[in-house]
Amino acid sequence: MVDQTGAVPQGAEQDIETDVVIIGAGPCGLFAVFELGLLDIRAHVIDILDKLGGQCAELYPEKPIYDIPGLPIVTGAKLTDQLLEQIKPFDPVFHLNERIDALEPMADGRFKLVTDDHRSFITKVVVIAAGGGSFTPKRPPLAGIEAYEGNSVFYSVRKMENFTGRDILIVGGGDSALDWTLSLQPIANSITLMHRRDDFRAAPHSVEKMRALVAENKLKLVIGQVKQLHGDNGQLERVTVKPKDGEELDLIANCMLPFFGLTMKLGPIAQWGLNLHENLIPVDTEKFQTSQPGIFAIGDINDYPGKLKLILSGFHEGALMAQAAHRIVYPDRKLKFQYTTSSSNLQKKLGVK
């Protein structure tokens, strides 16, 4: 199940109760699903990205990785695909486009997590596999831009209606910029697309549609860059731009959508009452547990003596974490060490027997 934000009205859903919530669907979060699954623990996985795979999928899908044991060369995208295939028997529930904002212990020893969309999870175990933190839209370093955010400057579109009748400036040349230009054009009062060069990374058919609208005078295309924002009380009025060939000029715009890609920011994790050390979460190296029992941290986000921010380290951390999680989820069950090669019990879970 992939969940689209905004599709569910606020409060319309029950809290989701589960054994494990994994925060972050990077390679380490994904492999943790496997290790937990072997121990009969099913997980919900939440990521703010619109796709699975964390850094591998967002930052370097086409680049080769050479140090995954047993895979002499594999791209970020391929590794993600392979991990998804590997964890399929355990049927994890993915929630994309959602950020975990709050994490609190409950009186009964479980934890309550709340997303930016006000959905709640109640869980026995939390696995923080948040890498370098939430992927967050880059904020153009324009003076005073913060004051306009949420009112006139937006990094994503949650509700189309909010853009009806506005004078919109969209900045960027990738799919987000082009897709939103095409979607908002019919409802905007006026719309301008600005990009630094007359060459677009977006899908060719979107670029064609965009050029057709320009030819019909329904969309203004400016090749140039934003220099300065003007307005009052968070309300944008004009934007000074520098066209590539020409002098600076002012554009009328009461709304701006800059699309300059994503960067990782620690984000809400800092507010969860966990010990932090230089934006990392210290853990032990037996269970990879944080300062709060029941909350584990694996992958790039954790820190311990000798830590290496490598995917393979995160895989190992997930395996040991799962053993400790088992003790919390099934306190009465004894854990028996087993190999996937020879255990018919594990093979049944994997669906190969």
Place this chain on the structure above:
Amino acid sequence: MPKITFVQPDGSRQDVEAQTGMTVMEAAKKNLIDGIEAECGGACACATCHVYVDEAWQQAVGKPADMEEDMLDFAFDVREASRLSCQIKVTDELDGLIVAVPDKQF
């Protein structure tokens, strides 16, 4: 060893010694040059190693490849002289190279 000069937005200059084969970004990081962030560690995946190549050196350094040009879309205040420093390999020909660090990376 080729010398590279980094010019800060306030005009201050730092000369560093680089080794051939390393990238201009690596030379900057090794010498703790301000304003070169290089979040992605040189994979042409973040655009936070953006520099402006001094006019006299633009020909020797050359133009960005397609992938780098795409990545420059994620940089701020991109100009003719813009390059991602992780994509410039230091060679003996670049001894004396001058690059300016932008006011702000993202």
